[in-house]
Amino acid sequence: MFLKKRTTAIILLILITCPELFCQDTGLFDRWNKTDLLIMDVKIPKDNAIDSIDNYVTLANKYFKKTGLKTTTREQWVFPMRGWTSVSYRSAGNDYGDIYFDYFQGGESHNHPAHDIFILDKDSNGVEDSTGKKVEALSMVNGIVFTVLSDWKTGDFGRGGNYIKIYDPESEAMFYYSHLDSIFVKVGQVVKAGDPVAYVGRTGRKAIGGRTHLHIAYYPIYNGYPEPENFIDDLYRAEKKAKK
16 A cells, blocks of 8 residues: 555656656646645645656746846836725734745635735725725746646635735745736746736635735745745835835
8 A cells, every 4th residue: 555655656756847758748837736736636646746746847937047037136126006096904914924834735825925915995895995906916026937827716625715826036935926816927927027017906715705915935945845934025015116
């Protein structure tokens, strides 16, 4: 039984890291997307997932370099929303908590290693009260979209609703955007800082009954292991620049 499980795990890792023999026509970011969805569903051994992510980071850096785009320094990060007149942060920006969090717990990971940014939408209809229009979520950096989940429906179990993840080659980290309404980007798409990637929304098991907001997290990747980091000061700085 042990040998059978180990053999299955090895085959799964081979299929995910994808030598030419197995997937000549499958793109790097399609593979990363599939791996990440397996992680969210806790359907891949942790060690295999770490090895895969470590491999994807190396390949993604090489891929991005070929695009000719410059990476985005931290001081250049863009505020992740556009089309708002005012925003507020859950718990005045003190909502971040990463105790007991583990990326590989998937969709049921503990705590709140992120920030929730609310738009002015008192009736929670998904549009900005003063403009009557939806608010765009923007890429904070020049990077590559590697995960997209866009088919969430009311009644689905997923907490994050519709979400995307963008890889930042400058800091070798990922940005996670969730509770999105509709998504504009696809897996493997190269985005620039300030590009619209989605509309802010309320999708997700709990968010559907709450206020319209963007849930955004930042995970630097260390040897294949995404670790959350509190970046509230970066959000404040980017918001200040966006107001000018």
